[in-house]
Amino acid sequence: MNKNYNIILQSGFDIELRSGDSGWNTAYLTKDGKRQSKSTYFRSNKQAASKINLKAVRAGSYCDEALDYFVKAIEKHKKSNVQN
DSSP: OOHHHHHHHHTTOEEEEEEOSTTEEEEEEEETTEEEEEEEEEEOTTOOGGGOOGGGOOTTSHHHHHHHHHHHHHHHHHHHHHHO
């Protein structure tokens, strides 16, 4: 399983992917089926979002970089909640 996706799932979140234009897709951070305020774009090489298996995303790929963005956002959120 992709390391970043596993961290996201263990944190109680999930990812929703949407196909975009010109070889770009959008990834949304979700919790309990609802989109959170974080989203990011990544190069999809014209692969439909519905065809991307997040569990099998190759490390270092554009999609993996998008997942890493969410992992960092989750960690930052956790740190700010601990300090408060």
